[in-house]
Amino acid sequence: MLEVEGIHTFYGLSHILFGVSLRVEQGEVVCLLGRNGAGKTTTMKSIMGLTPPKQGGIRFKGEGIVGKEPYLLARKGISYVPDDRRIFADLSVGENLEIAMRKARVGEGWNKEKVYEIFPALKDIESRRGGCLSGGEQKMLAIARALMGNPELLLLDEPTEGLAPVLVHALEDQIRRLREAGLTVLLAEQNVRSALRLSDRGYIIGNGQIRYQGSIEELKENEEVRKKYLLV
Amino acid sequence: MQLGFIEEDGFQMEYVLTFGPSELACQLLVGLSRSMLLFIVTAGLSLVLGVLRVPNIAHGSLYMIGAFTAFTVSTVVGGAGGFWLSLIVAPLAVALVGLVAERILFCHLYEREHLMLLLFTFALMLILGDLVKIIWGAEYRSVTTASLLQGSFMIFGLPFPRYNLFLLIMGPLVAVALWLFVSKTKIGRISRAAAVDREMVGVLGINVSWVFATAFVIGCLLAGLGGALIAPTVSITLGMDHTIIIEAFLIVTIGGLGNMWGALIGSLIFGITHSFGVMFWPQFAIVFPYVAVVIVLLLRPRGMLKSVW
Amino acid sequence: MLQVEAVDKSFGDFMAVNRANLTVGKGELVAVIGPNGAGKTTLFNLITGQLKPDRGRITFKEEDISGLPPYHICKKGVARSFQIVNIFPRLTVFENVQVAVLSQQKRSSNLFRPAQNLAVEETNSILEDVALSDKIMDIAGSLSHGDQKILEIAIALGNEPELLVLDEPTAGMSPEETFATMGLIKKLASTRGLTILFCEHDMEVVFSFAQSIMVMHQGRTLIQGKPEEVRRNKEVQEAYLGD
Amino acid sequence: MFRGIIDLKSLWLIGAIFIILLILPPIIPRFYTYILTLIFVTALLAMSLNLCVGYGGMFQFHHGVFYGVGAYTVALMLTKTSLPVWVGFIAGPIVAAAVGLLIGWFCVRLTRLYFGMLQISLGSLIWAIAFRWYTLTGGDDGIHGIPMPSLLSSLNSSYYFILIILVICLIVLYLIVKSPFGRTLQAIRDNPERCEAVGVNVRRHQLITIVIATFFAGIAGVLFVVLEHSVFPDLMFWVLSLEAFIMCLLGGWFTFAGPVLGAAIMISLRTFVGIYTEYWTLILGIVLILLIFFLPEGVMGYFLEKFKPRAKEVVERSSELNVAG
Amino acid sequence: SSCKKAPKIERPIKVGIIDCYSGPPAVYANDALNGFKLALNEINKEGVLGTKIEFTKRDTKFKVDIGLSMAKELVMREKVDLLVGTVNSGVSLAVSDYVKGEKVPFIVWIAKSDRITGAKGHRYVFCTGENTAMIGKAAAVGLVKKPYVKYWIAGDDYEYGHALADGIWNNLKKTKPDVKLIGQSWWKIGEPELTPYITAILAAKPDAVIFCTGGASMTNILKTVKTTGMSEKVPIFIPTATDHAVLKPLGPEGPEGVMGTSDYLFYYPDTPANKTFVKAFKDAYGEPPGFPAFHAYITAHFIAEAFRKAGSLNIEKFIDAMEGLTIDSPVGKVEMRACDHQAVLPEYVGVTKKVPKYNFVIATDIITIPGPETMPTCKEIMKEREK
């Protein structure tokens, strides 16, 4: 579904990603782990076209997408949940969702009612300004908003940050269900536990390079990885 | 309000207020029609402010181009047909200018600091001003409206120009059209979202660039229409841009920046206080707009209606 | 140290904080927990002055501080970090913290001393404590999300507060940094005699660090007590902890 | 005093420029001396504005008013009273700052464009006074032929006077910008809300900034009178304020010296292009657009980037080393 | 005459023009420029002291500071022998003050502030056009015979408008003490919508209205007068309203029955001298000359004659020659009054009317008020200057 091949990404002059490569197959949940500042978000942004890589290639469903505008990628079926939420502060919750609405390519797709089922808390505050929401509410809204685009590939950057434990569990259930419905997910997480529970495979990124990769079991078994990155 | 120094003009004034209700009503109508014209111009400015978040200083220049184009069309075609045609051609011509400017220059700058865009529109104002001079020269121009709209009729015993009645009709028409546009295209919503985070709107699959282009072109269209509408009532000259632009900015500010209905309210405040103002304190006309803004902003620091800024 | 008594705050007809009570003793580490939207952040905003309470009283060191402007409360010795990153994006990391230190030293209005040479030691020692010293000259806006959260705390520390209010300090931090940060906070609490009020969703952090826990639900205080007490409470388990 | 806030190389550069400026007047034609002086005056106006705009993030849209108030104050003191000249020179900036305090007191309640628009309105009221109080201010014709002490009456002597004052003002402004006050101001620009939370009284800080900036604008106004012996309401008209604003943006509003450069560019363009064509605003507009496209950080910002690449390279290489190692 | 005996001069005489070639006033500046060019063509055919007069022009943008810089550039860099220009009184006064120090003559050709040659006059400044004091006096002469008592004064809110109002009103009050001013309104320059003012004025029912306005505002007010039918309800007097630059663009739509003044009309007086001038101008530029063209035209001739009389390029001699110099002009002999350096010009008071000959309204029923009658006396001027 998604192939990232040796991308190099810069912010201005500073070189952040040094040849990151990763693959996500149709229907997989793949997680991207690493310390603060390792380059997880940058990888996500590079895929989404927000910080286009200077070198390397990215293919989505076999088609090269480097240099394409973000809105085109969104229309091709990629949705992105940024780690810092980026809620439209002046729009109400409902409007935040409506603005993101895209017709589903297949089937009925998502609509407001359906995302409210995942996050019932949002329904009660439908008319509240996005900027007034609590941190957790904003996070829910960011995820819900991404779903409204009916993506085939979902880029989730730290979805559980600031969510209460109950909600984290609920979210995990939902992601699992989404995967069953055919959604592909690339997940960047600090909440290692949750990430390990969810994912099929994982990549560990450090200083802008992929350090380890493998199935969850392999990662869990690797002593060094456990010590250095997972701390579990 | 009394500015003490005015008395030093050396005139002994015997000012008699002889206004009855009919004069007041007439003045109200005049004020309303003025408001409608202001609204048409400022709605465009407000749209651009709200969607692109650009204080478009060149808006006045576009308005001036509208007036000059109306002049050309009216003189070439002549007669009533010329006037009506100018109302269509002038806005379209200005919209075309806007489209070209947007696609060639503006659209590369959206990522920049808003103040950089201010600098850009300033440059645009300088360029357009001189282009108008190159194309149309410096002479005063003047056009006439269709004979249907010439002259005035009596209301409450005072003359009321027919053309002002025409403006009273045009204003609401434009308002309705704008309302349809804004609600049909979700542009209002997108603009409020883009105000916070332009990039994120793109991430949601919305082509911000085209939304902006559309908004900008419609803003230009309105500026052109405003220019064409004012053309028959004034002398069309260079410098029309300067005259209108500050007033237009003040209007959208007191209305609530980027809020189209704010532009309507602001225009009403300006038009009506102005027309009553010149009745009661005609000597102070020059400071009315400023005083109005100061009062409104001190009472409502973010304008009358909800704003994007 | 800090007393919150029956404080209310409503937005329109929605009561975000509803007769909330909270006691923080000197030198204590107090956690506030609760589901999303329970009103924790709002409560913190009331304490540090970003919002004014509708009713109720907030006292700090026996002094009524309810409704004072934020800079005033800060001057009295209450500093805070924000849940959603809130830093000075165009300044460097050093300058971010220095601004707080300068304000603390009442030097913000000093016009003629080069700022470069002021409060350098204090700033550097804080940055060292939070392990940001290798990013001193970076522009804050270009830090990663997790580093920005750390910077958040560093700025709050710059105010040399007596009471430190931290809104989800470790959210978005890697496990390693989380424990380093909480360790640091604990260390500060003991060495500098800081009192700390924080809220968190990471129960591990909460139960291993907090000495007292207050649970909020729909704006109300459910309970405040020792960790074990809270863990045992039925109501809390239902409303929040889940399992 | 400057230790740590300016590096040796820049100091040499600045010293060299200063010395060149000192020896120029006798060797260049008189007209260029005049233009340089005009640039100095305008530069001070733009610099003072940039304290608000670039460092404070305030939309100080009508800075020209304070320039005008400073100028009118000296003009009136010198023509209508018999007080010594220096009293007028001191009164100019003080009155400007007082007006700045008054207008700023209202404006700091508002933010961004609203701030700017309120200032335009309040400023325009002051402009209207200058424009309409014919008996005092000479109306839109202004006051001309303001007598200067013989020490300042020649072009060269006013050149040196203005240059010295400018240098002193720049030093003071630089100290302010680099002081804790300036640093806090930049923090407010970036995030006023957070600033409140670290104990800064944001409005008071902004108000003080406005007063300082308007004080310097007042000095610029006084210098204008020294140079041109005239005042007129155009000095307080919004067009001039807008131009000063544009100078800041053009030169690079996040840099200290940017506005000086912006002023130099604007004044030279309008003078020297104006010699060849009456369409100089067209040329100015085109130049501005080219600059916007190719030097997005402003001219000064661009040069700073140019001068810095070595530092950048080091950073880059070290980060690569980190990764490798 | 004297010029033939004068020594040959190698370099041309350089005249610097500063004027506003952008914005609304450009229409006047361009007209003046044409008049000046026409005159130079005539003059240079014959030559002055065996050399030619050349000119360079600079745009002031109607801003005093730019005008000053441009004047300084012309004097210091271009080293012009003398300056002429501008339509803006503020610029004129500022430049006038500057040239006093530089000892370079400055001839003002359009600006109408009476302070230029009045209170602020000096050795190096001249004026070849009418000024507000003259217009005011002429207007008062025109109005004093009318039966109106209750007046309303309205106009552009700037120095020129108020100076006109002062001039007219003070003179009118002096000659006819029972007139009353029942109100005044002032709008900002370029105000596009004047209907509310008109309605307000009509509501106050004055006997007559005086509009003190100029330039583009004049067109606006004339248009509003027309649409509201004001001129049929109340007599209107507008100084300089019969100016061609204003009436021409209005075409046949110009309002009839408006009283106004002018110091030059291309169709009056119907003398051969005027006809020749108008024809030459029309042939060259396709338009009849307006008053600025006339002023600039005589300015050039004054310059040429004065240099001829002075016999050298010496500026002091030039000034001495200018003082009291009389030249032939399209409207007859015009004298440069020695005491205040103000050209003595007649004023024409007329009423607008449609005539078959032109497709725009012109002034008719013209009364000529000879120059000396409209001007303050030398004594008055000197008293002003002493203040």
Ligand SMILES: Nc1ncnc2c1ncn2[C@@H]1O[C@H](COP(=O)(O)OP(=O)(O)OP(=O)(O)O)[C@@H](O)[C@H]1O
């Ligand atoms: N300005 C406001 N206007 C309206 N509602 C608001 C406002 N601020 C907060 N709220 C609402 O008040 C409730 C409490 O918000 P608060 O931010 O205190 O929650 P919280 O406990 O911090 O939650 P989280 O754990 O998700 O951060 C939320 O439902 C939020 O939507």
Ligand SMILES: Nc1ncnc2c1ncn2[C@@H]1O[C@H](COP(=O)(O)OP(=O)(O)OP(=O)(O)O)[C@@H](O)[C@H]1O
């Ligand atoms: N706008 C920017 N300009 C310059 N450098 C940046 C910018 N954004 C991020 N960086 C740098 O890029 C590196 C990687 O950042 P990134 O945000 O990808 O990390 P991350 O893995 O998502 O970390 P976290 O878990 O803390 O969010 C960091 O060192 C950061 O300082």
Ligand SMILES: [Mg+2]
């Ligand atoms: Mg991240």
Ligand SMILES: [Mg+2]
């Ligand atoms: Mg919260």
